[in-house]
Amino acid sequence: MNFLRSFSISIGFLLFLLLLIPNVGQAQEGRTYEVSSAVLNVRGEPSNNSEIIGLLSKGNNVMVFQEKYGWVQTYYGGQVGWIAKHHLIPLTNTHTADRNVSENQSSSNNVTVTATSVNIRSGPSTSYSIIGSTYSGDTYPLVATDGDWHQVSLANGSRGWIASWLTDKTTASEESNQISPADTVENGLTDNDNTAIDSSTGGSLAGYNIVIDPGHGGNDPGAIGLGGVYEKDLVSSTSDIVVKQLRAAGATVIVTRLGDHYISLNQRAHISNSYNTDAFISLHYNAFPIIGVHGVNTYYSSQSDYQLARNVHSSLVSNVNLNNRGIIQENYKVLRSTNAPSILMELGFITNPNDLSIIQTSDYQFKVAQSITNGLINYFN
Ligand SMILES: [Zn+2]
Known part of the structure; x- marks a missing residue:
């Protein structure tokens, strides 16, 4: 009895201390991690006793916004969710990787996205499938140009196509620019x-x-x-x-x-x-x-x-x-x-x-x- 009481008082004191130290081990805003376990619970609070609000599986990428007591906070289904951090592997920041590449090359070999949000496609027209999206300011090494489309080298090593009229390297004439449908994601x-x-x-x-x-x-x-x-x-x-x-x-x-x-x-x-x-x-x-x-x-x-x-x-x-x-x-x-x-x-x-x-x-x-x-x-x- 005595032991139990003093034990629970110590635990209570420890929890109290943790409350006094906010932002312990704050993770970088918007960092991406990959799920390493076969199935991973997403919980409503940073605790194993908390309600499960979703499931992730091996290979899923999650964006992490803060860290608390070995748990990281993400968003799942539009609501705040918490994941045990030891099931996650940090991924390198692809944007930083892109910037390093562009610094090492002459700028004429790079294409920078100028529209807010643009589809990356598997081929040089809007009839090809969308394989990803990219955003204003993103820069990629230029591989080839076919008509009004640029083929670029992506951070993951693969290649994709972006409409040239949504980049700083426009190939489209004023006229064809008007006719071509925008390939922005949001449009x-x-x-x-x-x-x-x-x-x-x-x-x-x-x-x-x-x-x-x-x-x-x-x-x-x-x-x-x-x-x-x-x-x-x-x-x-x-x-x-x-x-x-x-x-x-x-x-x-x-x-x-x-x-x-x-x-x-x-x-x-x-x-x-x-x-x-x-x-x-x-x-x-x-x-x-x-x-x-x-x-x-x-x-x-x-x-x-x-x-x-x-x-x-x-x-x-x-x-x-x-x-x-x-x-x-x-x-x-x-x-x-x-x-x-x-x-x-x-x-x-x-x-x-x-x-x-x-x-x-x-x-x-x-x-x-x-x-x-x-x-x-x-x-x-
Ligand atoms: Zn949802």
């Missing part, structure tokens, strides 16, 4: 959608810039649901439909992620903040270890976002048949860092059999698109 015109251009001249959302943010992508699968369904894939197909509907209503739509690649929360917010954005909507599907948990909810961060959350969420729950989990205030980073009114929608649980069977239908995803469109029309009027 939805990449798909050469002419109806989108026509419709932006009319319709009830004409004149509004809407940023649609499909959650996760690339190495970040988001939540993993029943049957191994990835949140990132369902989010992609849903956002494609949402984007089409919004354009049909006349909106100018900017998409933070086209295709399956990783974009950090900072980059998502940066894309939104680079435009005169009227509303930012992040799309997600939810997961929970208890199979019975189901339904949809909408998150907002600050009071100025509440009306947007209210309009879109009420439009959603009047249109779909999933359980209404309500509108919740949460200090999500992607919402906090976005200047425009912003919301994060959790469009159902991929860990609940009934939700999942509905979510996977295009009928449901159309209803979501319709709900967002109608909610925005109500919001702006």
Whole structure:
């Protein structure tokens, strides 16, 4: 008894000491690590007793923002998550590596990205697949040029193609520059959608810039649901439909992620903040270890976002048949860092059999698109 008491007092004292020393072993902001264990739990707090909010697997890359008591903080599914640090291997900073390369070469052999956010493709046209993305100021050694496209050497040793008119080495003439669709990640015109251009001249959302943010992508699968369904894939197909509907209503739509690649929360917010954005909507599907948990909810961060959350969420729950989990205030980073009114929608649980069977239908995803469109029309009027 005596031993136990003094033991717990010592532990309490140690914990107290730790609280007095904030930022112990603070990791560098935004450092990238690779998961070294087969499966790794992401927890809500830096403790083994804390709730598991997600899973990562070997080879996944995570961006780490701070460190506490041997745990590192990242973001998972739009919320703060903690990972035991000893399961992570630090990766070298690719940006630093790029800079070193460019210093050693004459600048004429390098290409610097000038647009905010640009797709890297497997070949010299927009019909080739997207293999990654790059951002304003990134510099790459130039390998070859084919028409209006530059082939560059990437930090991982592979090669990719970037539209020259989005770099400091423009090959396109003024004329072809106008005809060529921009290949920026956030610019939805990449798909050469002419109806989108026509419709932006009319319709009830004409004149509004809407940023649609499909959650996760690339190495970040988001939540993993029943049957191994990835949140990132369902989010992609849903956002494609949402984007089409919004354009049909006349909106100018900017998409933070086209295709399956990783974009950090900072980059998502940066894309939104680079435009005169009227509303930012992040799309997600939810997961929970208890199979019975189901339904949809909408998150907002600050009071100025509440009306947007209210309009879109009420439009959603009047249109779909999933359980209404309500509108919740949460200090999500992607919402906090976005200047425009912003919301994060959790469009159902991929860990609940009934939700999942509905979510996977295009009928449901159309209803979501319709709900967002109608909610925005109500919001702006
Ligand atoms: Zn998510």
